[in-house]
Amino acid sequence: MPRLRIDGLAVSCPAGTSLLTAAVGAGIDIPALCHDPRLNPAGHCRLCVVEIDGAARPAAACTTPAADGAVVRTDTTEIRDLRKGLLEMLVAHYPADAPGRAPDLRFHRLLTEYGVRPTATAQSSRVDDSHPAIRVDLNTCISCWRCVRICDEVQGQFTWRIAGRGADSRIVPDSGDTLAASSCVSCGACVDTCPTGALSDTSVLTLGRPTEWTRTTCPYCAVGCEMTVGTREGRITDIRPVLDAPVNRGQLCAKGRYGFGFTAAPDRITTPLLRGADGQWRAAGWDEAISVAVTGMRTLIDRGGPASVGVLGSARATNEENYLAQKFARVVLGTNNIDCCARVCHAPSAAGLAAVFGTGAATNSFDDIDLARTIVVCGSNTTEAHPVVGARIKQAALRGAGLIVIDPRRIELARFADIHLRPHPGTNVAVLNSIAAAIVDENMVDTGFLARRVSGFDDFGSFIGAYTPERAAAITGLDPVDVRRAARRYARHGPSMLFHGLGITEHVQGTDAVMCLANLALLTGNVGTPGAGCNPLRGQNNVQGAAVMGCEPHHLTGSAPIAESAAPTAAVWGAPVPEARGLDAMEMLDAAAAGAVHGLWVIGWDILQTQPRTPSVADALAGLDVLVVQDLFLNETARRYGTVFLPAAAAFEKDGTFMNSERRVQRVRAALAPPGLAKTDTDILCLAAAAGGRRASFTYRDAEDVWDEVRRVWPAGAGMSYARLQQPGGLQWPCPDLDHPGTALLHQHSFPGIGQRAALRSVRFRPSAELADTAFPFVLITGRELFAFNSGTMTSRSTTAALTGVTALDISPDDAATIGVGEGDAVRVASRHGEMVLPCHLSDSMLAGTVFATFSSPDIPVNTVVGPGRDHVTHTPEYKVTAVNLQPAVDNCGVKAPTAPAGRPPSR
Structure with a gap:
């Protein structure tokens, strides 16, 4: 030293x-x-x-x-x-008025300190206002090249280039024209690093520089990026990444950086609403609204018992609020009918990993990306759905790590991959079994690890022989040579790290496919070691936390089965835990359609827009007597079928914690006060509990008080006090006591609840019912895109809305020619379950016979066409495989559908 x-x-x-x-x-x-x-x-x-x-x-x-x-x-x-x-x-060519306009910039402070005054005049030709979030003013560029370097070295996008030589050199976007027309992904890193204001945030120029900054955690995906939120006069004007955050290391994506405008959206609901007999909403006070909501639910319970009502928690709410949601369901309403949207995304991850490893969560940390020699990305368009992790994977590949991508689409990461496997949609189990078969067939198993930590290899070896790459090719459509190359890379060049997304879980064999991933890790010794493991990339900011907090019908806090944890939980609550079997979200909607469930309390989840088979969901909701919606906006569920609307605070307006994909619990801090009469979900649930006669069980001083109760019923989180969570990055569970450092790596020596050995699982491939045929020859895949998040509740009301392209159907050029459509033409997409019309986008990324669409626009009901298929273990819907027929829809539109805004690609 x-x-x-x-x-x-x-x-x-x-x-x-x-x-x-x-x-x-x-x-x-x-x-x-x-x-x-x-x-x-x-x-x-x-x-x-x-x-x-x-x-x-x-x-x-x-x-x-x-x-x-x-x-x-x-x-x-x-x-x-x-x-x-x-x-x-x-400053030879620097505008004279620039320092006065932004005196706090680093460069301008230095000019003042050293007594240097610029004298030049700005030229309008050097200003580019084309981008909705970033203003480019090359009058103030001093050729430090930080924007170029951060785009290359951190984001890996290579948007900014240096043109010219010597004194004539300058930065230009890769489009050669405007920033809006370039490959820019709007992460804002170039703005963050610019010392002069040559690159600046439009929001700051419009709303003013922040006067206060608050450190918190991003409310979008479950990467869990830390950020500082800049506010001025009660409004967010800027958001910046935190440099010392271990998750994002000074990075943000477009959504985290620029997706904050929804907090001040003009259609934000800030007062409780009640629907009258005439079907119209009217404003109400909190006492009246809570009374109507609780009295309505109690009336249903008196009539049909606790099983006739249910509660749906929110992946956008904090851990503390989800804990209270499930406690409210069980203590106040007396029902285990409680669930969250993990049901429709990563419930198979939890179930599959728990079945094999004993814990239904990521085994490793994002930092292990830097340690992995091989990274496998399965069913995740990571650079769009989880951009910060996607950038880290991209950078690892650029540094020399091997990258294998398994995805029917040619996603961005495929450009950096050594091997890209493009299977037929719905064949994940066969694909992963074929990789396992190649590992066994070519004697690439880790015999030492198998001897110490794995059981059932002999039976598995006999089973897996039926799935050699050559035999499985008829199912998967993959070249056996490529499958064997992938198997060799994964098995022989470790440590090897598996990442998977909804392309693995949202299938009828979602849980099975996750177990197949776990098999690969066990066969090769890639579990319990740095740079390896099985790691789900969870979707929403707190979807992991909502489930772990107990928003599931069969588990209490800590994902503990009710039979095991009911007694200690009841002791803390001072109230019994219901014994009757609860229903999950899918079962609740089924029961509502059948007339068995009559009331739902829905928190932060637009189930009408996001659930499959939209007409069936609409019928179920229409049959409810009471539908309480607790949210920021009058979403589709509330607008069409709600009876009570309770305005909630956004993540930027509350204190608490989120839990990210790597089991990391991080602090959330209020940067704003809730607008109008809006309240936090904690305050709303406590008011409702008091109205339901359980005030004594819901008396909390603040979010920390709730969290301290969580720690009492969750042994694995007992050591994560708020004082300890103040540190950058928080803590990763298990963290059983105040002296424990947290756990970055699971299963180093044993598997919780299982022992030292985990068993390989022999999982048979079972085809989906959504098979393409002559009547429905294409397969539709649904998913996210970079600038829109889920159903668009937040991103559609922020600057990101201007970045989002037209929601379109991605189709290969050859397939488009076959059905007789061109770019932007309207296409009728019909499945066995419904139909929709949307413009098409010709994309070379699509595999022949497959098409893709996002579901972020309520104007295009993509989920209408999705079928009834569900994972056989968790009931997660089969969003990723729907057989469809495509036909030109000129008769519906008469003219071509609108194309994307200039410079922006269609949504994909």
Whole structure:
């Protein structure tokens, strides 16, 4: 560890630390313009020069390593004169009025400190206002190239380029034209790093620079990025990534960076609403609205028993709020009819991983991406659905890690992959079995690991022989040579890390496919070790947490079976846990359609737009006597069938915690007050509990008070106090006591509840009922796109709406020619269950015979055509495989459907 002196101060630092980093760590500020801690040091600007005893000339502190015994001076007269001269060169063409317009920018503060005044005049031709979120003003560009480097080194998008040479060099987007027409994914990293305002956020220019900043966790996907939220006069004007966050390391995606406008959307509901006998909504006070909601549910319970009502928790709500939702269902309503939207996405991940490993959660951490020699991405368009993790995987591949992509579509990561397997949709079990068969057939198993940690290999070996790549090819459509190449890469070049998404789980064999992934890890010893494991990429910000908190019919907090944890939970609650079997979300809707469930309390989940078979869901909801909707907006569920609407606070308006995909619990902090009369879900549920006669069981001082009760009923989370969660990145469970550091890696020595050995599972392939035939020759896959999130509740009301293309049907050019349609033409998509009309987008990413659509627009009811197929274990719907027929729909439209906005691709 080098020990040196900087400006007379004794400093020690790890070997390899630069002088700049060492100085910053000691509280010594050295000016630097081309430096960003997220980037490799470049030494372009030379502003960070320092004097070192014994050196012939000043050295750039960012590229000079700290040496033991060095004596460094950072602020001598000679150094200041040198810096002033450099600054004078940088402002040769800099607008004179720029520092006054944004005096707080780093570059402008340096100009003031060193007495340097620019004198140039701005040219309008150097301004690009084409992008809805980012303004480009090259009048203030000083050629530090930080934007270029961060786009390359961190995001891996390579949007910004350097054009020209010498004094004529400048940055340009890869489109050669405007930023809006480029490959920009709107992560905002270039804006974050720009020291001059050449790249700036439109929201700041429009709404003003923030006056307060609040650290919190992103409310979008379950990557769990930490961010600082900038507010001014009660409104969010800017969001920036947190540099010391272990999950995102100073990155955000377009949704986290620019998807905050929904908080101030004009259609935000801020007062309780009741639907009158005439079918119209009217405003109400909280006392009346809560009374109507609770009295309505109690009346149904008196008439039909607790089984006649149910509660649906929210993956957008905090852990504390979901804990209260399931407690409200069980203590106040007396029912185990409680679920959350994990049911329709990653319930198979939890079930499959728990069946094999004993814990239904990710085995490893995102940091292990840097340790993996091989990464396998199955059924996840990661750079669009989980962009920050996608960028980390992309960067790992660029550094030399092997990458295998298993997906019918040619997603962005496929461009960086060594091997891309494109199976027929719905054949995941056969695909993964064929990889396992190749591993066994070519003797690539980890015999030592099998001997120590795995059981059932002999039976599995006999079973898996039926799925050799050559035999499975008729099912999967894959070239056996490619399958064997993938098997060799995964088995022989470890540690190997598996990531999977909804392309694995949203099938009739979703749980089975997850168990097949676990088989691969067991066969090769890629579990319980860094850089390996099985890792689901969960969808919404707190979908993991909602389920773990007990928003499931058969589990209490900690995903503990009711039979095992009812007694200790009841002791903490001071109330019994219902014994009757509960219904999951799919079963509740079935029961509603059958007239057995008459009331639902739905929190933060637009089930009408997101559930499959939309007409059937509508019929079920129409038959309810009471439908309480607790949300930010009058979503489709509320608008059409709600009887009571309770306005809720957004994630930016509350305190609590979220739980990300890697079991990490992180703090959520309020940056704003809820608008109008809106309340947090905690406050709403406590009011409802009091109205239901259970006030004493729902008396909490704040979110921390709720969390402390969670810790009492969840042994694996007992050590995660709010005080400890204040640290960057929070803690990962299991964390059983206050001295425990948290668990980044599961199953190092044993499998919880199972023992030292896990059993291989012999999983047979069972085809979906949604088989293509002459009447329905195409297979529709549904999913997300980069700029829209789920049903669009938040993104459609933010700047991201302008980035989102037209919701379209992606189809291969050959298939489009076969049915006689071109780009933007309207297509009627008919399945055995329903039909819709939407424009088509010709895409080379599509496999012949497959088409793709998102479901983020309520104007295009994509889920209308999805069938009744469900995972046989968890009842998760089969969103990813629907047999459809395609026909031109000119008779419906008369003209071509609208194309995407200029410069933006259609939604995909």
